Structures are given as structure tokens and as C-alpha cells.
Amino acid sequence: MTQIKDQGILRETSCSEELFAIRDSLEILGGKWKLLILIYLKNRQDQLVHFKMIERGIQGISAKMLSKELKELEINELVTRTIQDTRPITVTYALTDYGKSVIPVIEALVQWGFDHRMMIKKTR
Amino acid sequence: MTQIKDQGILRETSCSEELFAIRDSLEILGGKWKLLILIYLKNRQDQLVHFKMIERGIQGISAKMLSKELKELEINELVTRTIQDTRPITVTYALTDYGKSVIPVIEALVQWGFDHRMMIKKTR
DNA sequence: GTAACTAGTTACCCGGAAGTAACTATGACA
DNA sequence: TGTCATAGTTACTTCCGGGTAACTAGTTAC
Known part of the structure; x- marks a missing residue:
């Protein structure tokens, strides 16, 4: 075990x-998008990340899915949603400390996916 | 990054x-079953693991899904399928060395899932 | 001969995950 | 006044992951 x-x-x-x-x-x-969203947020912890930025940054995701997935991540306390008092009003998303606890999982998956690609390159 | x-x-x-x-x-x-199958095999590396053993060991999985998932794992060289010359003929499955490379990913997910359960227990 | 074991395969079906496109609401800018 | 931006929502549809159940095929035990 x-x-x-x-x-x-x-x-x-x-x-x-x-x-x-x-x-x-x-x-x-x-699901198809949650880890991708978390990676996106992880890589921009120094910035204010807006809805549209994520939508543009993760190719293929639709506003509907992004909205839905962010809601679920927020419910599970992996992500915070902050309304910024700007004109026009903007909304920023960020990893919570708890969300940061997913980083080791992401790292393991990234490393494995990378190794897998190398393995395929070699053997074919 | x-x-x-x-x-x-x-x-x-x-x-x-x-x-x-x-x-x-x-x-x-x-998918729903691949990691569960890999865990099952990881935890029995000292035994001969038969089809029916996995089917019984992973609650909820059907023969159809097990068969399908094992085939895909075999194609991706994570698992070997060995026909044993017994009466009746039996088939054993095992992790390949490459399959063992998934163990760190599994460990990261197990640790996170466990932590998550603890977190929920505390806060509710 | 028939029941029960192994290791699957096949056909059929359903629900939910995900895609598409149109729409809302608010404000800025020109 | 119209157009563009942000930040979504809603309705409709499609697809396929997965479930169920019946079936195959070889072997053994009763």
C-alpha cells in the first residue's frame, strides 16, 4: 500500500x-478542464487573473464550461472569486492556499505526461 | 512553471x-477505472492477478469495462497480459516497469484525496 | 448431461458531460 | 446613439462513457 x-x-x-x-x-x-484551470492559475499567482484571460489562455474552453468549472472549484475552496471595484467591474480568480495543495498532484501528472511523450518518441 | x-x-x-x-x-x-485498476495491480505485485480477482476486487466495475480498460492499459504498455497454461486456462495481469512509473502519480492523488477528506471532516 | 468455473464479447440503452450559439447587463468610448 | 469591452447565463443539442444483460467458449466436477 x-x-x-x-x-x-x-x-x-x-x-x-x-x-x-x-x-x-x-x-x-x-473532468476535462479543472486541472487545466488550476495550472493556469498556478502559473500566474503574481498577476490578477480575469475571466477573459483564462478563457483566452486555455484553448478550446467555452465561457459556459469555464464559468461552471470555476464555480465548482470555488465551492470546493480551491479558488477564490474576487470582484474588483474597477470600471468596468472586473472579476479576478486566484488559487487559495488549499488550492495550492493540488500543485504536487499537478507536478506528478505533468512529469508523467512529459515522460510518456519522451517514451513514445524513443520507441516509435 | x-x-x-x-x-x-x-x-x-x-x-x-x-x-x-x-x-x-x-x-x-x-476515466473512471484506469487508476483504480493500476492501484489494484500495484498492491498485488507479489501475486498472480486474474481477471476475476480484479472484477471482484474493484467494487462496481463490470466485466465489459474491465476488459476494455485492461486492453487500453495493455496497448499503452502499462500492463501485461499473460495466458497461464493451467486447466482451465487463466490469464494474469501485472504492471510493467513502465506501469510502475505511474505510482508517484497515484501516491500524489491518494495523499491529496486523503487530505481533502480530513479537511472536510475538520471544517464541517 | 448439466451445472459451474474461467475469461471474456456483443448488443442495446441511458444520462450526463460537454459543445454551440444566442442572449443579458453594465459601463466606456467616440 | 451605436459599438465594443467584461462577465457571464440560457436554451438547445450532441456525443460517448459507462451500465445492463445476455451470450460465447473451453474445461471440470457431479
Whole structure:
């Protein structure tokens, strides 16, 4: 089984615990766009990120999907939505501290996806 | 951006590289069952794992889906399928070395899913 | 001969995820 | 007054991931 940190203490998970944990992760991070949005926000933590910026930055996403996914990320407290008192009014999105906890997951997936591409290049 | 290992050397990814990498990962590891199957195999690397064992071990999965997902995992060289010369003939599945490279991804997702559950427990 | 085991395959169906396009509301600018 | 921008919403539609159930095929045990 996998070693996890449980309140700072290393312990082994049980098999069903792992299956539940993965199911939880997939429920919240799954789907076509959520991880892409989180990456986008992660890479611009120094900027004010507007709705339209994300829409333009993630190729293929529609306003409808972006709106829906951002709402769900906000509900799960991974992202904050802030209305800026500008003219015209703008809205900015940012990772919460909790949202930043997803970064190791993203990094693992990015590394694996990158390795996979290298592997395919070599063997074909 | 994320630091990745590129042929053993640390370097920074570009933003679009990250998006491509994640898309690759999700294409191969995405869906409802693939990661669960990989976990199942990871936790039984010392045993001969038969089709029916997985079917029984992962609650909710149907023979059709299991068959389909295993085929795709085999095509992507994450899993091997071995026909055993027994009576009746049995088939065993195992992680390839390449399949084992997914373990860090699984561990990251398990840890996050576990943390998420703890977080919800605390705040509600 | 028939029931039960292995390891699947096939046909059919459904719901929800996602796409498209049009629309709203507010304000700025010219 | 009309056009463009931001930040979405709504209605309609399509697609396919996944579920169910029945079926194949080889072997063994009763």
C-alpha cells in the first residue's frame, strides 16, 4: 500500500482507503478542464487573473464550461472569486492556499505526461 | 512553471508544455477505472492477478469495462497480459516497469484525496 | 448431461458531460 | 446613439462513457 502522512505521521493506507481517496480526488479534480484551470492559475499567482484571460489562455474552453468549472472549484475552496471595484467591474480568480495543495498532484501528472511523450518518441 | 526532469536534467516547463503534458496524462490515465485498476495491480505485485480477482476486487466495475480498460492499459504498455497454461486456462495481469512509473502519480492523488477528506471532516 | 468455473464479447440503452450559439447587463468610448 | 469591452447565463443539442444483460467458449466436477 501507499505511505501517506496522516496528521504529520507516516502510515500505510489500506487498499480500500486508497480507492476511496482516489475516487475523492477524481470527483473534485476530474473532468476535462479543472486541472487545466488550476495550472493556469498556478502559473500566474503574481498577476490578477480575469475571466477573459483564462478563457483566452486555455484553448478550446467555452465561457459556459469555464464559468461552471470555476464555480465548482470555488465551492470546493480551491479558488477564490474576487470582484474588483474597477470600471468596468472586473472579476479576478486566484488559487487559495488549499488550492495550492493540488500543485504536487499537478507536478506528478505533468512529469508523467512529459515522460510518456519522451517514451513514445524513443520507441516509435 | 513546474520543474521537471528532462533526461535527468532539471529544467522549467513552459506553460503550453504543461497543458500538453496534463492532457496526455489524462488521455491515458483518465476515466473512471484506469487508476483504480493500476492501484489494484500495484498492491498485488507479489501475486498472480486474474481477471476475476480484479472484477471482484474493484467494487462496481463490470466485466465489459474491465476488459476494455485492461486492453487500453495493455496497448499503452502499462500492463501485461499473460495466458497461464493451467486447466482451465487463466490469464494474469501485472504492471510493467513502465506501469510502475505511474505510482508517484497515484501516491500524489491518494495523499491529496486523503487530505481533502480530513479537511472536510475538520471544517464541517 | 448439466451445472459451474474461467475469461471474456456483443448488443442495446441511458444520462450526463460537454459543445454551440444566442442572449443579458453594465459601463466606456467616440 | 451605436459599438465594443467584461462577465457571464440560457436554451438547445450532441456525443460517448459507462451500465445492463445476455451470450460465447473451453474445461471440470457431479
